[in-house]
Amino acid sequence: MTRPSTEQHRGLVLSRRGALALAGAGAAGLLIRGTPGAQAHGTLYWHNEIWSQPTHRYNGGTPNNGSTPTSFQYNAGFYSQVEAWLQYYYSNTPGSWLAPIHLWLSGTHVDKTGSCGGLSGSCHSYARAIDFNYVYMQLSGSTQQAANCDYLWWNAQSGSTKTTHRKRYWAFVASLNYHFRDVLHYWYTPTYFSAARDFSHQTHVHADNGVSGSGLSTFPGSSSRTVQNFAVQSCLTYIWNLPVTIDGYYGTNSKNAAATALSRIGRTGPLTNSANWRAFLTETVRAGSGGYTP
Numbered sequence: 398m399t400r401p402s403t404e405q406h407r408g409l410v411l412s413r414r415g416a417l418a419l420a421g422a423g424a425a426g427l428l429i430r431g432t433p434g435a436q437a438h439g440t441l442y443w444h445n446e447i448w449s450q451p452t453h454r455y456n457g458g459t460p461n462n463g464s465t466p467t468s469f470q471y472n473a474g475f476y477s478q479v480e481a482w483l484q485y486y487y488s489n490t491p492g493s494w495l496a497p498i499h500l501w502l503s504g505t506h507v508d509k510t511g512s513c514g515g516l517s518g519s520c521h522s523y524a525r526a527i528d529f530n531y532v533y534m535q536l537s538g539s540t541q542q543a544a545n546c547d548y549l550w551w552n553a554q555s556g557s558t559k560t561t562h563r564k565r566y567w568a569f570v571a572s573l574n575y576h577f578r579d580v581l582h583y584w585y586t587p588t589y590f591s592a593a594r595d596f597s598h599q600t601h602v603h604a605d606n607g608v609s610g611s612g613l614s615t616f617p618g619s620s621s622r623t624v625q626n627f628a629v630q631s632c633l634t635y636i637w638n639l640p641v642t643i644d645g646y647y648g649t650n651s652k653n654a655a656a657t658a659l660s661r662i663g664r665t666g667p668l669t670n671s672a673n674w675r676a677f678l679t680e681t682v683r684a685g686s687g688g689y690t691p
């Protein structure tokens with residue numbers, strides 16, 4: 398597929414927003430909005446939708462998108478960020494990918510010990526974290542997986558099934574990384590990170606605002622091994638077709654590949670520049686979901 402021009406893309410976004418408003422009006426009766434509850438970690442709010450799109454609890458097996466939406470608890474600020482994220486994701490995926498969007502989650506609020514400092518998983522205590530398993534959308538008229546967070550499943554597939562899910566997976570991670578500094582994906586395991594408790598992030602994707610707070614994320618380009626570096630290297634390799642060693646260290650080869658990627662979208666300077674970082678992520682979302690190489 399060829400890369401859509403900016404003008405064409407924006408036209409599609411506007412028409413899709415109109416379609417979404419109509420879909421949301423029909424579903425409004427199902428939604429529970431903002432019922433507060435006093436919790437050990439501040440006031441949390443129940444929602445069974447994000448940006449008027451239904452959420453479901455994933456308990457294994459094959460998701461049934463016809464099932465009744467499930468309510469989850471959120472910190473108010475985090476919830477508004479998740480809504481902004483879904484609007485961003487929807488605006489940057491192909492115009493033929495339409496709502497309703499079914500979000501399959503394994504959880505938001507889980508009481509654990511520790512503070513919300515990122516990577517420990519304890520942001521779940523404050524409902525400032527979310528775990529995704531699947532995102533379904535209407536792709537060219539049929540319900541399909543826009544994001545399948547079960548790496549162990551799709552990595553065992555072959556041919557275009559594997560490569561399509563891999564591109565969509567990293568597009569999805571990139572969309573979350575735009576809004577949240579800590580996005581834990583399949584590289585976040587005890588094999589690479591001593592802080593990782595288990596291999597569960599091979600089958601779900603976690604995002605929290607423990608580091609980025611109320612702002613958008615930044616990219617420090619740390620020379621230490623980081624989850625974010627792993628994501629950048631994976632996006633360069635699998636979406637931009639700029640293969641680099643995926644080891645979590647943002648070294649010379651990764652910096653050079655990032656510079657090449659940025660040059661393809663008319664930008665100069667390092668990926669650590671905030672505007673470059675956001676432009677890189679947005680093009681990654683568009684290309685990975687749209688199936689083209691930038």
Ligand SMILES: [Zn+2]
Nearest residue numbers: 526527528603
């Ligand atoms: Zn989590």
